[in-house]
Amino acid sequence: MSHVAPENNAGEYALSFNDLKVTFETSGPLVHAVKGLSLAVRPGEVVALVGESGSGKSVTSTAAMGLLPSNANISGEAKIGNVNVVGLEQGKMRKMRATDIAMVFQEPMTALNPVLTIERQLTEALELHGLAYGKAATQRAIELLEMVGIPEPDKRIKQYPHQFSGGQRQRIVIAMAISCDPKVIIADEPTTALDVTVQAEILDLLRELKDRLNTGILLITHNMGVVADMADQVAVMFQGSLVETGRVDQVLLHPQHPYTQRLLAAVPRLSSASITAENEPHSAQTAPAGRELVLEAKDLVLEYNMRGKIFRAVEGVSFDVAKGEVLGIVGESGSGKSTIAKAVIGLLPVAEGSLSVKGHNLPKLSPKQARVVRKQIGVIFQDPAASLNPRFPIGECITEPMVVHKVGTKASRIKRAEELLDAVKLPRNVINRYPHELSGGQRQRICIARALTLNPELLIADEPTSALDVSVQAVVLEMIQELQRDFNFACLFVSHDLAVVDMLADAVVVMRSGKAVEQGMVKNVLHAPTHDYTKRLLAAAPVPDPHAQAVRRDAWRVLNKTK
Amino acid sequence: MSNLNGKIPQDLTSIAEVEDAKLAAATEQSKSQSKIVLERFLKHKPAMISSVILVVITVIAFTSVGFGPIPGWWKLSYLDAGSVVNGGKPTLSLIPTWLGGSGITIGDHPFGQDSVGKDYFALVMNGAQKSIIIGVVVGAVATFLGAVIGAVAGYFRGWVDEVLMRITDLFIVIPLLVLAAVLGQIAGRSSGSIFALALVLGLVTWTGLARLVRGEILSLREREYVSAAQAMGSRTSRVIFKHLLPNTIGVIVVNATFAIAGAILLESSLSFLGFGVQPPESSLGLLISQYQNAFLTRPWLFWWPGMIIVVIALSVNFLGDGLRDAFDPRQSGKRRRPRAGLFALPTRKEKP
């Protein structure tokens, strides 16, 4: 952590922190969120601040904006240009926002005021800081929208946020951030809520703007691929302290600190794929003989009924999963991948086609027969915070399937719960704790235990790791793999993350707008894709290697132009 | 989690390991949600004070004049007229003699007497009893109906939901008080018992809670633990009664208390208008109605029943507020330093 630490000539930095400490007063003990951080961002440079949840990276950025809640105590320095904003008067701090330091937020869906037009939201900062008024401000706002790539900006500027897509809203937030030519932009997980292809576009936009405006960017992210794609310098935070800083290739390719090493090792990686080459269409799925099919879908059609309007979420998809196999379903939001999982677990009726579990066609079963079939299906969901009933102790959560299907006695249920806790490597005394006492990763392990309680033949995992930190995700994925080896169940694994599917699945279905665009064995589809969309998806997913990522980025640009 | 830092190895290099170490080192007793809520509630001062006041009023109201066939400890009955002593003025005094008062004494008629010499303390206590009974019965009936109908409407949606929404609309065009007055008159003419009145009031006051429970269920049923329960083949009744309703308990309990306060006020209004409790029975609202014109000559006849209603309703409302804070600590808890004044001039300097 030598050369990025600010020296005395702070003038050359757009943003610099010197021994920044932040503590929060809570009802309990003091929480030390940031423990003495020193870091600097030069104009035109991207510094990535990397860390997992609780590392203090967002607190750092909020401190620089002067937006920390009043129960925070800040010491040290946070300088924008030459001005230390720690302890700065609110009035002066307000004058610096937007003009000296601006921010791009994580959640574009909620970052814009729903009742004001885009015009109003863009021009108010211009007028407030005296850069342009009235018609001139509107004109400038239209230019900004054009700059961030909103089509027909002069018409769309009169619209409200809900009339734009998520990616477009993030572009608008970026337009807002650059509107007053700030010295530095803090981008707090700017692409986390977006699909990979949109993410690639937004990152491209940020890079272009930074070069054009010579703005410094402090990029806060947990995604090592994004770091490799964007950053010049990297700073790694863990538990409120910086553990490693340096140039991006140095940190990502030759990490020194054990935390960084483990973090990078935990990132699932796509095996090298030929995304530019014209690949031979793969031969029809040559199923090995003797597959014992557990789940089979034929021409599956699924529909949502939204107040009388029928919306087709899945159209004519066929696939099968056999015992001991993992089938990945990948796609972006709205592709219908989770809808399939919903139908398999019986939360959505099948509109057309067949969906059979061990030869029983689900749409044709009576409720009683369906219950028997469901006994053989285990489920893991995405959100560990919502997937356990907060009123049930962990033991009851795990044994609930046994209670529902009237399996075992009280003692045997407790015994089973203890076995399962061992299997997911949690201490047995957790049995009497409540979900709120566990972390997200631990809760997700409880969910896995619950899914396995009745020794299911089929496990449905709907984005089981997308809400988890990288290192926690690695633990959970490893656990699923290990358990699958032990219990030999079939698994339907739904994910937006191609790397995770690559690591876990045998076969894969790539979905887009309710249709399967490409499917087959992972080694074919993800390593030698034939469909353009699959290629684009693969190219858009960034890898944690700056050199490899530069190559992919160019490939992505080529693909995106031809789309 | 206060004394944990010491027990966790400091050289861990993974979030997952840190979390597991914390869990392994946790020594505190596990707390269920209900226990956490109870602890928060016990710390809520206004709610605790209100609880004490409510208990005291309830105990005095029921033991003093007796309930049904059980005799009370108070010597006079609310039905017996007597000779009016000293213009019926209250004999209760709380000012000690050394302060120039008449000493701390209860006297024969602490709340005074009415125009025919009935003991007003007995009358008011009898009325308070009625108010409490009506509040509790209405609260119970309305809460039961509201919770069940709201849950069913929220879970199944469809026609139940449609009917619930139409009934809600009904209360926009026929004010609650009007419908209650008509039903109160029917109940009063047919039986005259306060239980019939309470039942009828319960039948018209459940809609608010039903709407709230419905909204809560609508959002809860999208939670993944509910999906998980459905996916593992749980029966609908189990999903509703094990997973959904227990998690709406906060809304239900809080609004049950507000329903009680509302019912007490509604009954008093109806009795005041003559559509509630009918003479010879008495209630606090009826007493106020009878003596509103005695305000200048015998103010105590007006003050006592009114004060008792206000104190009961206020205590119940504060109790509900405490419960709400206990169930949903979002809006209390962390204290924020006050921000700048709304009408402050923009040039004013504020410290962050």
Added chain:
Amino acid sequence: MLKFILKRLGSAVGVLLGASLLLYILVINAGDPLGDLRESNADNREYLMQQRIEYMNLEQPWYLRYLTWLGGVGKCFAGSCDLGRNINGVEVSGLLANAASSTLRLVLLATVIAAVLGIAIGVLTAVRQYSGLDYLVTFLTFLFFSLPVFWAAVLLKEFMAIGYNNWLEDPQISIGTSILIGVVAGIVLQMLLAGSLKRRGLTFIITAIFVPLLLQYSVWLNFYRYPQMGPAIIVVLTVLLALSATAMSVGLKEKKVLYPALITAVLVLVMYYATFWLLKDANTWILLIGLVLAVLIPGLIGKFMGGRLSKLASGVSVLVGVVGAGLTVLDHIFRAWPGFLELKGRPIGTIGSSTANLGGGFWDSLLDNATQLLLPTIVLTIISLASYSRYTRSSMLEVQQQDYIRTARSKGLSERTVIFRHAFRNALIPIATIAAFDFAGLIGGAVVTETVFGWKGMGDMFSTGLHAVDPAPVMAFFLVTGTAAVLFNLLADIVYALLDPRIRV
């Protein structure tokens, strides 16, 4: 948008029909309409019973009676309502006009005041969460929630009306009382203005000294019987307002806002003299036209002189214009007050919605209506003030947690802009739905309030009708209040759609 409104209107008519049927059935089963006659010993008992049966169509089955009533209501669309006869054979439609106007006036006024005040208090307490003011208001709202309407009404009648009327016979304020009032005013004002300890202390001291002096001076002037203001004070006040509004919005240096505001203040003075004789014997139309002009003219001045700040300049000018016009009207009211006191010695009314045979001019009858309306309006306002302020507070607190508020702050907007431009509109959205329920509650409250204050309004029609098991007046009550509620609900829906573009576009 139009489709949305028509759909809501259609379903509202359906609900209205269903509710009328339900209410009709319930009311005719609420007792025996002939009960009093059956117990009577009058000689012509049979005749009276026969007559009542005829008036009320008692020989018909219930559904025919209902349909007859509904048919009569249907005639309203042809311009001649037939709402049936009451128990004494009087045409209900004849009784309705007076009753409806006084009750609706009361309920609407109370709704508007409660909504405006309640929302303002709600915003203030949300912005100052956990301040002394917040705790005080929280306690007061709980108290108001727990207050029986009728009890509060009787208290107000006894203390405010009778107390004030007695005091007005010979208005004196003792030195002790004025100091007490000054201290209380000081405490309240420093709570409202907040700020640093020094600022609060200063506010308190100045108020606590100034208010008692003002009170004593006003007593010496005999202000309470002979109030006066005059053009000088009006001009001083409007100029002060123009200066402070400009200072609060953009600062006094901004001539583009200051000049239109000052010109408006001067115009107010000109108009004061120009309209003096016209207003001496005014009528409602003159006042309404005056109000429109007081908005229009300053608005245009601001628009033309404001340049790039035209919106702000119009806003400030309109504020100055409206306040100036209000002060002008107040001046005329002050002038009319001594004469009014001669006509009506005890001004604050406790019985009825207006004084019979009052005489006097426009200002006198205006004052009479206002003084009769005062107490019931206060009672009703208090009831719904509590819920408006409470809902606004929690809605504002909820909105302040939203991401877009953080975005707004990150642009460098001042706290006031964040609250009013970004938080307030979003916080109002849920309030629009509550308003409809609150309106129904107020109509219920009006029934009680009218009983206490002896108004012959809709509430009185309802309760005497119900006591006598007489459906015609009860249904007339329902017709008026139900329709009003539906219209109000519709208005709330429109406001909702206007506030929330996600519904509109």
